[in-house]
Amino acid sequence: AQSVTQPDIHITVSEGASLELRCNYSYGATPYLFWYVQSPGQGLQLLLKYFSGDTLVQGIKGFEAEFKRSQSSFNLRKPSVHWSDAAEYFCAVYGQAGTALIFGKGTTLSVSS
């Protein structure tokens, strides 16, 4: 069965520093991968997605993610974090077309000044 692991429950980064949030998935074929961000009390906003093609994908708000099949990973990165990036980040996977998203448990990002 498909699964998603986000190893880091909580990360604190200084404003202006770089960020990498880890995501590992379990699926036999090429998955459809997503990163969503959730601010407190809000719904989820799509940051970026990977279906096929170039393994480095660009998203909104300056985020990017790299799909590495050999490591079953889809890590999210940002070169310079802003205080407004503090939120909950979820990695998710579709195993097959038509199925629902499977979410990781999320990583809480705190930004220190």
Place this chain on the structure above:
Amino acid sequence: GAVVSQHPSRVICKSGTSVKIECRSLDFQATTMFWYRQFPKQSLMLMATSNEGSKATYEQGVEKDKFLINHASLTLSTLTVTSAHPEDSSFYICSARPRGQETQYFGPGTRLLVL
């Protein structure tokens, strides 16, 4: 584009009453909508998948008679929590998938508090 709305955003009700939550895709047609439940500081748990014009598919452990889902049109799905109890208090989030696409777009969520 791809905006999903939910109404109400917050609702407080008495134990034993029923509450209806609406999920609308504002600028696209959604053949499939999903309902999730999220407990504080936890991930989203899929409750059910709703396809327009057919019965919803519920995840294991979700009571279909308690959480009634109706997907009457390509832009509207409703979740009714029947005979709500305090343990039903949670954050309910819907998502919608545009026709022909794989990406899901999420609503802003509904905070339900049952007293």
